Amino acid sequence: MKYALTFLAATAFSAAAATIDLSHIPRGTSKNVVPNAYVVEIDPNTVGISSITGKRSMNPHADLYAAMHKRDISWSTTQEYEGDLYTGASVRLSSEDDLVKLANINGVVAIHPIMLHQRPKLPYMHTVTGADDALIPTDTQSTHKMCGVDKLHGEGVFGSGVKIGIIDSGFDYLHPQLGGGFGPGYKFASGYDFVGDAYTGLNTPVPDEDPMDCGGHGTHVAGIIGADPGGPYNISGVAYKAELAGYRVFGCDGSVADDILIAAITRAYNENAQIITLSIGGPAGWTSSPSAVVASRAAKAGRIVTIAAGNEGDAGMWYASGPASGIDVIAVGSADNTVTPIQYAKVSGHADIPYYSLTPLNFTTPLPVWPVSKTIVANDACDPLPADTPDLSGYVVLIRRGTCTFVSKLANVAAKGARVALIYNNGGSPNSFVPEPIPGALISTEDGAYLLSQFLAGTPPTISFPQDGGSGTIENPTGGLMSTFSTYGPSFDAYMKPQVSAPGGGILSTIPRAMGSYAIYSGTSMATPYVAGTSALLLQTKGASKEVARAARDLLQTTAHAIRSSKNETALLQTASVQGAGLIDAYNMVHYKTVVSPGQLLLNDTANFKGHHTIQIFNSGTKKITYTLTHKPAGTAQSLGTGSIQNVYPVPLTADAATVSMPRTVTVNPGQKKKFDVDIRRPSVDAKAIPVYSGYIEIASQDGAEILAVTYLGIASKLKDATILDNTDEIFGEKIPAELNAAGNITRNEETYTFVDTDYPSILFRLVMGTRKLVFDLVSENTTVPNTISRRDVETPARRGLVDDLVDWFFGWLNGSSGHHGGGGSYNQIPTVGGLLTWEYNPRHTLSADPDVGYSTFALSNNTFANNTRIPNGRYKILLRALKITGDLKKEEDYEAWLSPVMVFNATSA
């Protein structure tokens, strides 16, 4: 393998390191959903809900509720959806029995559990303290210069006549740069608060008409699109003459549930927002979550929908966020601003050294430096430090970057008393991070080497962190490169995510007056409104029609500039699975006479390979143009660590490249369109690392005036071969999946459970890749691992109007009609006693130590099946199955399986 220079320092996940202490696992089932809450989609067109007439229902909601009444379902409705995008409701049920009854109502086409999306966690946040704040970028128009927006502004294009719906934490419309009012005639001409201040994601939303912000995030996002010029810092929004509709979906704290996002997208659509933008999301991995589907439908219907790709870059590949994952959504990644804030530390006997932080480290005592390792160690401070480590409270601890997260390094030195630490770079791109649990920041490789050499020479320098006057901005060494926090795709169904990138690292914008009026934030949250604003400039100049809106993604992608993986001119292009087509260019998008489509070619995996594509060039100019076609491969991204099944970060890039057959040139007459064929062959690489290859087909007019590109992306392995369930001891030091007993300890023995207090079993597991279907069944104690089951497809009776085979499968399972009951919906020949739990469209876990994010548990805390029927006392095992990617729901052999030790259920309430 040929590694690019930037990634020489990248280290594989260390297989020996158990990173999570078992005693920290909380009891109970962890899952980011609202309990007993579902979104129910109904089909008003083909089915009368009441199923009497078979005619289109005139009032589908009333019909649905009547049918629910008739079946004795007890429920409450939290949202109702109507309009061409989505008809249905979100309901809270009292039990899973009711779910079965609901599913049996004619006209119900889909039921999904309601996911929670956390408030966006931003990698940097700094409130501007005043005009003399040294962190204010030296050039507050730098982002506009990066994307050619300055030139469109120069032509008087500011988004007039375009309506942008922003879905976020709320908006301080009284901010002097955001119009100073709310309602017709103001910048925020309309809006709605779906939730109220006290909403947390789990409680009942209390909507009102006033979308005032109490979080800050939405006002920052709004300023990026719409801040009027003339404020104290010379900032201006990308499309500050556009009309804004502000939809608030967060309370002052907590998360937002997916049913609220669907309500907000539907309302923005129904109120004719031509652009809908959300800087919200969470790990999804699949194109299919309900809000992703609704967002995608809005895009298909002729709205431009931009959604943040996510700030989980450090999770590595395959971590696409939802609802950005929606097929026709424009998911937006973040590139770093060209100027960046920095701090300076004082070092005895040496010039001040810069460290990457928005604010001075909160530590004032000058202390000598002490390195954890006296040589270069890849996984420095990734494990608990040895017992003979001195008390570190009297040192500035020096650690090398690599292998594990900054936070785990800081936690390991903090455990030995350290109060402050500096982490020196290992060749990755510099970035600041939230220092927890102790103050800490990144310094350069060179400064780290200097401090280490002085320590080894017996003259450790003393370091201090001035709290005033130590701030500055520098030309960002990573300016124009992808932000390290920007989330990587693709989706598990092989869709490219994100589509494009825009400036999102180190962005000065408005925040609520009550919070200080101006702040520098970083995140794909900031890049996304940038693209929404740019889209308004497109609609203003090309006409705000559905056709232009539908073409927007292709236009943004084909005129974007692919970004390298480092500043080195010879560095590989960054993988399209993190940058999409690259940094947008608003000016070229509006002014190019050449129009190329499509913007992206999806090649899928080796089993579903689609290497043949057709690209169309439209020459809208007045002269004949000959175009030169060139293949520009990006680095091939290795998803997994060497010899490991864990995804790695930094994502190693290799120079392995696809080969492309296509004409060398294409000549297109003025006003004409011409198509050419492209055949792409994947690079021959080791499939084990799940390599994702990508690149660009460049289309350049021969005079060099117009250079466009089409992005392609494929997977050089068969996704069905990808391991789903972590079956190693790499994370816990114990092989998983595993049964946890009443004490929360891993057990491999027969255990008896009474289901009194915490005397119940749990299953601990990790997903190293996502799965559409994860299912826990109770099986007889004599069941063996099911890979001997003969292959025989079982007929599933078709349910009229059901859109998703998962729904169908689910009902059979819940009714106990899979397995030996033999009825419809069965997918296997393993006799099961009954279903316990099933989750659909699961993202993968990361190397984080947090429950849900790094691992999950399923606790059988009641001795009941999923349908709430009691489990008789007896001797059982729990069977865990995970559907392989691209696997067939109904084929036993398409699942990975794990079987628990024998469990004896001995409950008094059996």
Ligand SMILES: *[C@@H]1O[C@H](CO)[C@@H](O)[C@H](O)[C@H]1NC(C)=O
């Ligand atoms: C700085 O640290 C002190 C004590 O270590 C703490 O009380 C204070 O809240 C911290 N300040 C900030 C801004 O984090």
Ligand SMILES: *[C@@H]1O[C@H](CO)[C@@H](O)[C@H](O)[C@H]1NC(C)=O
């Ligand atoms: C890739 O192939 C799988 C299996 O046929 C399919 O489900 C998926 O939608 C395909 N992805 C794309 C981007 O075409």
Ligand SMILES: *[C@@H]1O[C@H](CO)[C@@H](O)[C@H](O)[C@H]1NC(C)=O
């Ligand atoms: C850029 O990379 C090449 C090799 O890929 C290397 O020889 C050169 O020194 C690098 N330049 C810089 C400035 O790092």
Ligand SMILES: *[C@@H]1O[C@H](CO)[C@@H](O)[C@H](O)[C@H]1NC(C)=O
């Ligand atoms: C659980 O494990 C802890 C430490 O690993 C041990 O102290 C405790 O005795 C165990 N409890 C049971 C019930 O096995």
Ligand SMILES: *[C@@H]1O[C@H](CO)[C@@H](O)[C@H](O)[C@H]1NC(C)=O
């Ligand atoms: C399991 O096998 C054992 C020994 O063959 C037998 O005694 C027991 O009845 C079986 N259990 C069930 C639930 O079939």
Ligand SMILES: *[C@@H]1O[C@H](CO)[C@@H](O)[C@H](O)[C@H]1NC(C)=O
């Ligand atoms: C619930 O599931 C169990 C186990 O599959 C099954 O025996 C029972 O009949 C089901 N009850 C209902 C009401 O569907």
Ligand SMILES: *[C@@H]1O[C@H](CO)[C@@H](O)[C@H](O)[C@H]1NC(C)=O
């Ligand atoms: C299941 O257990 C929880 C507490 O662990 C309890 O609140 C709930 O009522 C139980 N459900 C049933 C059906 O017994």
Ligand SMILES: *[C@@H]1O[C@H](CO)[C@@H](O)[C@H](O)[C@H]1NC(C)=O
């Ligand atoms: C089941 O519980 C009862 C008391 O409730 C006890 O007498 C019996 O020994 C238990 N059986 C097993 C197999 O643990």
